[in-house]
Amino acid sequence: MTETTTNWLAACRVEDAVENGGVCVKYGEEQIALFYFTRRNEWYATQNECPHKKQMALSRGMIGTITDEPKVACPFHKMNFSLKTGECLSGDECAIKTYPVKIEDGTVYIAVN
Amino acid sequence: MNKLKIIIIGNGMVGYKFCEKLKSKSDSFKLIIFGEEPRRAYDRVHLSEYFNGKTAEDLSMSTASWYEEQEIDLHLNNPVVEVDRAAKTVSTSSGEVYRYDFLVFATGSSAFVPHIKGIEKEGVFVYRTIDDLDLIAGYAKNAKKASVIGGGLLGLEAAKALIDLGIEETSIIEFAPRLMPRQIDMAGSEMLKSMLADLGLQIYLNKNTSSIEGETNIGGLKFSDGSELATDILVISAGIKPRDELARKCGIDVGPRGGIIVDAEMQTNDPCIFAIGECALFEEMIYGLIAPGYEMAEVLASNLCAQSKSFKSFDMSTKLKLIGIDVASFGDPFINEPDCRTIVFENKHKGIYKRINISNDGQYLLGGILIGDATAYNMLLQTSVNQILLPADPEELILGSRGGEQVGAGIESLPDAALICSCEGVTKGGICSSIIDQGCETLDDIKKCTKAGTGCGGCMPMVKDLMLHTLKAQGKYVRNVICEHFNYSRQELYDLIHIHNLKNYDDVLNEFGQSDGCEVCKPLVSSLLASLWNEMILKKGNDTAQDSNDRFLANIQKGGSYSVVPRVPGGEITPDKLIVIGEVAKKYNLYTKITGGQRIDMFGAHLNDLPIIWEELIAAGFESGHAYGKGLRTVKSCVGSTWCRFGLHDSVSFAIRIEERYRGIRAPHKFKSAVSGCIRECAEAQSKDFGIIATEKGWNLYVCGNGGSKPQHALLLAADLDSETCIKYIDRFLMFYIRTADPLTRTATWLNKMEGGMEYLRNVVINDSLGMAEKWEAEIENLVSTYQCEWKEAVENPAIRKRFSHFVNAPEDKDPTIEFVEMRGQKKTPEWKKV
Numbered sequence: 001m002t003e004t005t006t007n008w009l010a011a012c013r014v015e016d017a018v019e020n021g022g023v024c025v026k027y028g029e030e031q032i033a034l035f036y037f038t039r040r041n042e043w044y045a046t047q048n049e050c051p052h053k054k055q056m057a058l059s060r061g062m063i064g065t066i067t068d069e070p071k072v073a074c075p076f077h078k079m080n081f082s083l084k085t086g087e088c089l090s091g092d093e094c095a096i097k098t099y100p101v102k103i104e105d106g107t108v109y110i111a112v113n
Numbered sequence: 114m115n116k117l118k119i120i121i122i123g124n125g126m127v128g129y130k131f132c133e134k135l136k137s138k139s140d141s142f143k144l145i146i147f148g149e150e151p152r153r154a155y156d157r158v159h160l161s162e163y164f165n166g167k168t169a170e171d172l173s174m175s176t177a178s179w180y181e182e183q184e185i186d187l188h189l190n191n192p193v194v195e196v197d198r199a200a201k202t203v204s205t206s207s208g209e210v211y212r213y214d215f216l217v218f219a220t221g222s223s224a225f226v227p228h229i230k231g232i233e234k235e236g237v238f239v240y241r242t243i244d245d246l247d248l249i250a251g252y253a254k255n256a257k258k259a260s261v262i263g264g265g266l267l268g269l270e271a272a273k274a275l276i277d278l279g280i281e282e283t284s285i286i287e288f289a290p291r292l293m294p295r296q297i298d299m300a301g302s303e304m305l306k307s308m309l310a311d312l313g314l315q316i317y318l319n320k321n322t323s324s325i326e327g328e329t330n331i332g333g334l335k336f337s338d339g340s341e342l343a344t345d346i347l348v349i350s351a352g353i354k355p356r357d358e359l360a361r362k363c364g365i366d367v368g369p370r371g372g373i374i375v376d377a378e379m380q381t382n383d384p385c386i387f388a389i390g391e392c393a394l395f396e397e398m399i400y401g402l403i404a405p406g407y408e409m410a411e412v413l414a415s416n417l418c419a420q421s422k423s424f425k426s427f428d429m430s431t432k433l434k435l436i437g438i439d440v441a442s443f444g445d446p447f448i449n450e451p452d453c454r455t456i457v458f459e460n461k462h463k464g465i466y467k468r469i470n471i472s473n474d475g476q477y478l479l480g481g482i483l484i485g486d487a488t489a490y491n492m493l494l495q496t497s498v499n500q501i502l503l504p505a506d507p508e509e510l511i512l513g514s515r516g517g518e519q520v521g522a523g524i525e526s527l528p529d530a531a532l533i534c535s536c537e538g539v540t541k542g543g544i545c546s547s548i549i550d551q552g553c554e555t556l557d558d559i560k561k562c563t564k565a566g567t568g569c570g571g572c573m574p575m576v577k578d579l580m581l582h583t584l585k586a587q588g589k590y591v592r593n594v595i596c597e598h599f600n601y602s603r604q605e606l607y608d609l610i611h612i613h614n615l616k617n618y619d620d621v622l623n624e625f626g627q628s629d630g631c632e633v634c635k636p637l638v639s640s641l642l643a644s645l646w647n648e649m650i651l652k653k654g655n656d657t658a659q660d661s662n663d664r665f666l667a668n669i670q671k672g673g674s675y676s677v678v679p680r681v682p683g684g685e686i687t688p689d690k691l692i693v694i695g696e697v698a699k700k701y702n703l704y705t706k707i708t709g710g711q712r713i714d715m716f717g718a719h720l721n722d723l724p725i726i727w728e729e730l731i732a733a734g735f736e737s738g739h740a741y742g743k744g745l746r747t748v749k750s751c752v753g754s755t756w757c758r759f760g761l762h763d764s765v766s767f768a769i770r771i772e773e774r775y776r777g778i779r780a781p782h783k784f785k786s787a788v789s790g791c792i793r794e795c796a797e798a799q800s801k802d803f804g805i806i807a808t809e810k811g812w813n814l815y816v817c818g819n820g821g822s823k824p825q826h827a828l829l830l831a832a833d834l835d836s837e838t839c840i841k842y843i844d845r846f847l848m849f850y851i852r853t854a855d856p857l858t859r860t861a862t863w864l865n866k867m868e869g870g871m872e873y874l875r876n877v878v879i880n881d882s883l884g885m886a887e888k889w890e891a892e893i894e895n896l897v898s899t900y901q902c903e904w905k906e907a908v909e910n911p912a913i914r915k916r917f918s919h920f921v922n923a924p925e926d927k928d929p930t931i932e933f934v935e936m937r938g939q940k941k942t943p944e945w946k947k948v
Contacts, residue, residue: 011921016921017921018656018657018916019654019657020619020654020657021656021657023921024920024921024928025921025922026923026926031920031928034921039619039630040629053946054945055672056928056931060661060664060665061632061661062631062636063629064598064629064630064631064635065598066597066631067597068629075669078632094178
């Protein structure tokens with residue numbers, strides 16, 4: 001029954017997303033980083049703010065893997081975060097928020113509540 | 114379950130380390146810290162860097178959220194004023210009372226201030242805390258002459274800080290007949306003194322200050338020998354005094370000359386009260402260094418967790434860099450004949466003094482002193498601490514072998530118990546086991562696994578040697594492989610991409626890599642592709658494989674805005690173009706600054722504005738300056754023979770020619786150049802990756818210089834060249850560098866690592882010893898002829914241009930979180946937001 005209570009934000013068209021990279025989605029006052037990991041055919045969404053220095057930058061980070069765990073590296077100081085769990089992979093305690101993503105009819109939706 | 118409460122008085126480095134260590138061992142304690150200063154614990158060892166650009170936040174030991182995450186209550190600006198041992202409570206200056214189960218004094222020390230007449234005058238400071246530094250900096254603005262009382266370690270640091278503040282005349286006054294009397298001998302002091310004098314410091318030894326002169330403000334010093342010295346500011350750094358007043362007040366035993374008496378478990382005469390760090394007195398000794406302080410923290414944390422550990426008298430060996438001069442002493446530096454034999458090496462020309470003390474039977478190293486060159490320090494310290502048998506010619510330990518083969522004590526001869534990282538107490542055995550048993554294969558792995566090198570970092574060269582040695586001994590072929598996705602070195606991958614004619618990152622990864630890449634291999638492969646094929650870097654799906662700055666053809670700045678740097682070849686610019694820069698900067702509200710590379714930076718551009726800004730600049734005849742890329746930055750020039758009465762050739766024209774030749778070429782790292790019109794060298798060409806200086810007969814070509822954090826003069830590659838030959842040699846030099854350097858290695862480091870050094874390089878470039886010259890010249894020619902301005906392509910290509918917007922679902926909106934504040938009539942970014 002969760003489907004009915006989830007609030008899905010229509011973020012963009014699939015072709016507007018960047019292959020193997022990120023874009024930033026505006027959601028009211030919030031910013032969400034949306035990643036299209038084309039090589040793995042996976043979509044991820046996280047908060048756009050890097051908690052390390054509070055910079056709105058994660059969508060501009062490089063994505064990749066560490067021992068097959070998908071991750072993003074912040075462009076500021078290369079702090080690494082798991083795209084799956086949001087956990088910081090650079091030894092720090094800070095974690096980032098992650099959001100479920102779905103694709104329907106060529107539109108990318110992010111679960112925002 | 115109720116947790117046992119530990120109250121820690123003092124929030125310095127050792128107090129912080131204690132919390133970190135205890136938290137990592139056990140979660141059964143509740144920690145409450147009271148600090149007198151308004152700041153979280155910070156790195157006092159590197160305090161002088163505060164005047165060198167580091168902020169209080171940079172020096173901080175932890176993030177603000179660390180204490181919260183560890184559930185530690187931190188009370189800053191709220192010192193404990195009373196301890197009631199019977200009730201087991203403390204009262205703070207704000208009037209609150211807290212109960213403890215265990216109490217830890219980590220109160221540290223204060224500066225010892227001698228009783229000198231006039232010491233209360235304005236302009237007299239101590240050098241201990243960030244607040245002290247702020248006071249000194251504030252007062253120093255109006256000071257021309259400065260003095261420091263105390264020629265010890267801290268006194269010299271304070272003198273450096275005063276130099277950094279821009280005071281030209283700084284004097285050091287020392288009561289003893291030599292500098293650093295606790296660490297070095299008379300001859301060492303003489304050497305150090307002459308080197309410091311060369312740097313403009315006045316050194317007065319055997320001076321006893323009898324009074325401080327002046328009305329309300331200091332004006333000078335009077336000494337007991339009747340002499341005087343004018344000074345506007347005085348910093349006292351004559352030693353430390355343990356902060357034991359609170360302990361004393363509540364009846365804890367303290368030493369006759371101060372210090373809270375502790376046993377080997379750090380316990381005081383009250384079984385529930387402990388002391389660690391500079392306030393603790395162990396076997397009549399105060400330990401004023403960081404490593405023994407951390408060891409005390411470790412001992413106490415272990416014992417609280419029921420792991421028995423005791424503190425042993427600690428080795429006081431030190432190595433530091435004072436105002437750029439290496440100074441080290443280890444073991445017993447002062448032991449003399451007839452109790453030992455000493456070997457001394459002195460080179461006044463280079464400012465090097467080395468002394469080692471060896472046992473009378475010639476078997477063991479007892480101690481020593483190194484000044485001017487302390488590269489052998491780690492090895493010598495280990496040799497003495499671990500009582501390793503000395504080689505037959507122990508002088509080679511400080512002179513280096515003159516026979517070819519490396520002699521004596523290499524790392525392999527160290528016992529497993531040898532302490533490599535004294536900050537974190539990691540032994541050679543621990544490091545080797547992390548490699549052999551736990552499979553660590555990189556320095557990062559070892560750091561994470563053992564914590565070695567996470568303190569002062571001074572042991573890292575030795576850890577690296579140990580790693581390479583252990584891996585080799587295991588039969589592992591040691592290569593600089595790129596990352597977990599590519600089991601190749603940069604050079605190998607360069608050839609593979611070339612031979613297989615690969616043109617984008619994904620193809621390279623599919624062909625030669627595994628999994629899905631990362632922020633290490635992506636920019637590296639992108640750089641190779643650019644060096645090889647010179648295609649627009651944002652094409653063919655390579656955009657997201659570019660380094661963050663390359664991806665948006667601009668440097669991302671604090672706060673998330675970007676900088677715009679058009680190329681100004683040779684630093685020559687017309688009035689009309691200057692006006693365009695001014696107009697564009699005004700229109701888009703950009704901060705402007707002249708760079709060190711003779712061009713103009715515009716800061717604070719929104720991502721969305723970058724294409725339109727560049728469109729306007731390109732229309733006025735500008736092109737990308739590649740300030741964001743690992744490639745040619747600028748070719749500086751002096752005005753040369755066109756205007757200068759000393760100029761021998763037209764350095765500006767040659768600089769422009771060179772800048773336009775090599776612009777846009779991607780390399781393992783950025784590279785810079787300069788052309789000077791005569792030997793006065795106004796363009797500073799000898800600090801560049803390649804620099805050119807005009808001579809009567811042509812051009813002298815210098816290579817592999819570097820400014821930056823580790824300055825290095827460029828070396829003469831060839832003299833009196835004509836322009837064509839000069840360019841030919843630069844072509845070959847650059848291609849050789851691009852082909853063979855490790856990732857992110859500047860030319861200076863590349864040369865330093867090259868076997869055979871400059872002789873070899875000269876042979877390759879001038880004598881074509883590898884037979885590659887023709888090929889390399891053709892490759893450069895190809896790069897030169899295919900050059901295109903990246904920004905021109907980016908603004909003209911709709912698919913690329915589309916990516917320069919902050920929001921995918923609101924392309925017109927700029928990032929609303931970007932903020933600026935005003936400073937001197939322009940904007941700047943606000944400080945990092947507090948985390």
